[in-house]
Amino acid sequence: MTFASTAAQSPAQSPAVVLTIAGSEATGGAGAQADLKTFQELGVFGIANLTCIVSFDPNDNWNHRFVPMEQQVIADQLEATTAAYGAAAGAPSGGTEPGRPVLDTVKIGMMGSPATIGTVAAALAAGDFRNVVLDPVLICKGQEPGHALDTDQALKAEILPLATFVTPNHFEAESLSGLVITDVESLKAAAIRIHELSGAVVLAKGGVRLSGPDAVDVYYDGETLEVLSAPKVGEVAVSGAGCSLAAAVTAELAKGAAPLEAARTAKAFVTAGIRNRVASGAPFDALWQGGSR
Ligand code: PXL
Numbered sequence: 285m286t287f288a289s290t291a292a293q294s295p296a297q298s299p300a301v302v303l304t305i306a307g308s309e310a311t312g313g314a315g316a317q318a319d320l321k322t323f324q325e326l327g328v329f330g331i332a333n334l335t336c337i338v339s340f341d342p343n344d345n346w347n348h349r350f351v352p353m354e355q356q357v358i359a360d361q362l363e364a365t366t367a368a369y370g371a372a373a374g375a376p377s378g379g380t381e382p383g384r385p386v387l388d389t390v391k392i393g394m395m396g397s398p399a400t401i402g403t404v405a406a407a408l409a410a411g412d413f414r415n416v417v418l419d420p421v422l423i424c425k426g427q428e429p430g431h432a433l434d435t436d437q438a439l440k441a442e443i444l445p446l447a448t449f450v451t452p453n454h455f456e457a458e459s460l461s462g463l464v465i466t467d468v469e470s471l472k473a474a475a476i477r478i479h480e481l482s483g484a485v486v487l488a489k490g491g492v493r494l495s496g497p498d499a500v501d502v503y504y505d506g507e508t509l510e511v512l513s514a515p516k517v518g519e520v521a522v523s524g525a526g527c528s529l530a531a532a533v534t535a536e537l538a539k540g541a542a543p544l545e546a547a548r549t550a551k552a553f554v555t556a557g558i559r560n561r562v563a564s565g566a567p568f569d570a571l572w573q574g575g576s577r
Contacts, residue, residue, distance in 0.1 A: 303365055316334060396435065420451075453526055532553040558571055560575030
């Protein structure tokens with residue numbers, strides 16, 4: 285089969301291309317679905333390569349049923365994507381066309397197993413990515429902390445060193461930094477520690493886990509330390525907030541925003557999405573990516 289390319293967009297119209305390597309969350313609140321909706325909303329061409337499928341179980345307290353993709357299937361998706369859009373793409377017809385968008389920005393979401401981390405780390409190391417945004421999904425809501433220590437350790441050892449931007453939540457920031465986080469000051473200390481460990485720009489999320497009227501995140505890039513703050517919308521975490529925040533950072537970086545600007549835009553995007561969240565029969569609401577329209 286051949287595909288005509290006569291309708292190709294002119295360079296000026298080409299959107300930035302971004303990839304999320306993430307899990308599917310069947311109800312559409314979190315994971316790759318949240319990432320793709322965020323990408324679309326922020327005007328970039330989104331690609332999802334799936335690592336696993338999560339289906340909450342309504343008959344078991346909405347716990348996670350987790351099915352990993354076969355490693356070969358993950359590798360196949362990454363091969364197809366990087367051949368089509370990657371910086372080093374040897375795509376037979378597209379490699380050198382002027383104006384062709386180049387995939388240089390990737391978001392890493394839920395990996396789920398050490399094997400998947402190995403497959404993804406190999407693709408990242410082989411690729412030529414300008415921005416690697418890591419949402420270090422160590423556990424999801426409803427799972428017990430530490431249920432998958434081997435996965436947590438592999439993420440720290442193999443993916444964190446490749447990240448250029450990392451967005452840990454309260455629990456993940458404690459795990460990555462080894463510090464206890466009880467307030468904004470300790471969140472700052474954790475952000476600094478995680479930057480020292482990884483070299484990445486850090487956006488550490490306090491969310492609803494820190495007490496007080498505001499949802500506070502800490503940004504640190506090695507020079508600038510900034511507290512990003514917005515009034516809390518309720519005291520209950522909303523599904524997809526973490527995924528959408530990291531996806532919004534990813535989209536903004538791909539469009540050329542500076543890291544601090546990307547963080548500020550992402551915070552505003554998520555705040556609007558939480559204000560306009562979608563209720564469901566599940567015990568948690570889902571962020572609405574169209575909330576800032
Ligand atoms: O919110 C973290 C997360 C990320 N990715 C997938 C998930 C979840 C939480 O449910 O299912 C696939």
